[in-house]
Amino acid sequence: MGAAITSSPARRNPIAAWLLSSIGKKTIVAVTGTLLVLFVIGHLGGNLTFFLGPDWMNAYAKHLRELGPLLWVARIGLLAAVGLHIYFTMLLWKENQAARPSKYVVKNTIQASVGVRTMRLTGLVVFAFVVFHILHFTTRNIDPAFRTYEYNLHGEEVHNVFRMVVVGFSNPLVSAFYIISLALLAFHLSHGIASLFQTLGLTNKKLQPVFQIAGRVIAWGLFLGFSSIPVSVLLGFGR
Amino acid sequence: MNFHLKVWRQNGTSGTGKLVDYEARNIPSEASFLEMLDIVNEDLVSKGEEPIAFDHDCREGICGMCSLTINGVPHGKDRGVGTTCQLYMRKFKDGETITIEPFRAGAFPLQKDLAVNRGALDRIIQAGGFISERSGSAPDANALPIPKPIADTAMDAAACIGCGACVAACPNSSAMLFVSAKAAHLNLLPQGKPEKDRRVLGMVRQMDAEGFGNCSNYYECEAVCPAHIPASFIAMLNRDYTAASIRETTSATA
């Protein structure tokens, strides 16, 4: 026998009911995903100051640091977004696994893209990459020497982010890891961006294919933007 | 034509099943997939074996009863245009191996061999997939003009035949396409507006309670749907559900 018919009004608190529903959980994933995509786009904007030279890049880094408590709000916000994004994805995944106890012997897909079929895998690798990236360039635990890089910005001693990037990416292994991870991020976002609009209900039959294409263009545009930096370093830029 | 079949056989709801090999011989290319199984069954009966149980009824693609996963695709939709009964053997290569499994989902308990119980879909309709209206109390049918584009879109959604292929195809066994189609059909029409929030909240909650998975936007559902229901209706349901939840929250405190 199946489940009894639910009475339409929520039995529990309507907010909790929403949060525990399949659509509620997905909405959390989509909203946190949206924040993270926006962050990634902003992050790329900052990174691209690399091509304007050490003055620009180090000044940008200094301004960020001067945000003080605001920076921490952003950091905690992002951390929470990452945490919720992963937590709710895992919750959904667990339910999805349970929804088909007896698996197909043969299963074929017709139109599901590579992006959507590898979301969990790309997501996990990207997460590992983010951890490495923070240890690498934010807390600088990977190479503590990075902490000592100084730069004279119009007479003021500031941290030399530019040099850190150049030195960091001069190691071909590190650069390769970055580029591969960024490619996986692009796969993740190539489905994720269009998916946000679907889950948040901001699309329709006509717009859906537009968002699909736009999502892919943005995802791979981000990839090109980010990976241009390690590639340039390896090609000799900034050394 | 001849085919090598691997068919899921399972006795009853609780047992464990397995794929069993059968040879389908001398099948006319104009035969439908179900007629091919009829021929195999006829052969099994003549040998004193139990025929393969599979659901079917209208055999013209509209009742939604037939439910086979053929080579990993519900209704064999990668080769056909609609339901399993509308799939013809000329779409297969002579000598091909064909794996036939039931529509698999926890919410569709297996009954026997290839037949499953899709009562969960009925219960979702019970939770709000209707317009409350008393027989004989309706106003004149033309009293409420409905713009043609809205009526047409509602019809696109209403075309769902309730076969459950969307659930069977979804890697997550999600029923969102089914639910969204019925919700969209009724929510789009002015007659359905008064119960819109009640409907989406009730149907989505029932869907969750039945143990269907969550939609991850794979869009496999839309690819196998014999009624060509587009996944954009799912976006509409997502939006309507969240809006209804907000209204439920705010009015609950009023």
Next chain:
Amino acid sequence: MTLDSKIPAGPLDRKWTTFKNNAKLIAPNNKRKFDIIIVGSGLAGASAAATLGEQGFNIKCFCYQDSPRRAHSIAAQGGINAAKNYQNDGDSVYRLFYDTIKGGDFRSREANVYRLAEVSAAIIDQCVAQGVPFAREYGGLLANRSFGGAQVSRTFYARGQTGQQLLLGAYQALQAQIARGSVKMFPRTEMLDLVIVDGHAKGIVVRDMVTGEISTHAGDAVLLCTGGYGNAFYLSTNAKGCNVTATYRAYKRGALFANPCYTQIHPTCIPVSGNYQSKLTLMSESLRNDGRVWVPKRREDCGKPPHEIPEEDRDYYLERKYPSYGNLAPRDISSRSAKEACDDGRGVGPGGRGVYLDFADAIKRLGLSTIQERYGNLFEMYENITGENAYERPMRIYPAVHYTMGGLWVDYHLSSNIPGLHVLGEANFSDHGANRLGASALMQGLADGYFVIPYTIGEYLSTQFGKKVDPHHPAFEATKKDVLERTRKLLSVQGTRSVDSFHRELGLLLWDKCGMARDKAGLTEALEKIPQLREEFWKNVRVPGSGDSFNQSLEMAGRVADFLEFGELMCLDALTREESCGGHFRTEYQTPDGEALRNDELFAHVAAWKYEGEGKPPTLIKEPLVYETVKLATRSYK
């Protein structure tokens, strides 16, 4: 035994109102004291269950499919008639009534047909309120199309899926009642017998098709909404599971079976392509609005590709023979004309059993996109089945068994001669006479369920206060024992032939001798052969598996066993009716130019058959058809 049709007195157009004004009502607090059993969940069953449930009765509804939404009403494509006159083309209740009674070749009951026409408009209102997405015009109002046998545009439609949308409307209303608790649904449950207690229908015996369990259900009234018996012919447009079992079992328990020989052969089906075939696919009759039917004038042209046959060598035989209705001539006439052309050796396609339905002119006149919009899904379906593109070459069509006008005898209250047993929709005989017009089956099913039975059931129930049947009455156990015994017998034969092989043989025999054209010799032959086939069945059928599990062979075996008895009744009725009318065409009775020749003097009656016991011939009981308003005329569509 005389039959009382209980038609209210007074002028035709006041009868239904008169009835309603005097109808016995059941007070709301008393409604919940009555349990009603409804078998079947198609248009008639679902609409009756939803309406009666909403009124407060306790309903148990049974269907053999896995969900009530799958009943075969869902497959009706074309539309539903209603005397709305939205097109302002001169339609009226009287005109719909007259078209229907004329279409039925003056073999239906005036009062029932008038009531049907009268409530038709309310059906459309009801369905629109339920959210049935009928086709609309740009102004937002409902669109109509024309249909066979009518000169007005009164057919409402929802693409090519009208039956589906109407059924979903009724199904959703039914689901709402299930959620409310007023209806309890039993899917995958097949009725195998009727329980009679002291002469009243008070319950049924059913088989749970998953567990195989046989059980009984008691109720204050039983409604059979189990559709028609077209599958007696094996190949038909019916769903595979459609069967005569419920109505035939009721017949064997004393209900009268009326006009079993009235079967409708639909003119526009996809021709048979081989002997493995399990069913025939119908193409909506609406195609005849724009398609032109033709065959080559000369036999030697039949093998040529159609586009190589010039206009002057084509015989547009419907337009030639029936200039005023042309391609929209009623179904029986169109079907028979196709058979005549093929019998004349001018048929096209495999076996010469097909005629062309050509859209070239319509595409030229209206443009490809209009034709695509109107019939796109039908063309798609045709291409999928035949592998041919009908936009480029004409479709091939041939008639196939589609609907059965005969059914259990009912009075004006839809009550059979067994008190308590009511019969709705295709399962009864009442509204279509000897031939049904297109787009009126949906109308009848919904009229019976939404608007007739909710008023008329009170006539019976009001006599049943305080007469609650005891579910332990020995009749229940006895009937259940009969069913168990029958099942045991089917399983114990263990012969060598499959159920399907018997069904196919019976079907071919019936199609040949009791199909589009019938004659004395053929029917007599069939009446000899059917008992032989039945005997062979009970000696040599092989039903694998057991009775206490999911066993589709057993299900089919029970249905085919009933068809094997019922086929005989059908032929007997056809033999006894020595005239031609509507779908019943006896070749001995035709006009010089090949039209049906009725014999109003001897056969203006309903032929109701009473079962007399195993091996005994049934008794014929006649209900004279009295026409108070309509003058019997020779049906002419010229």
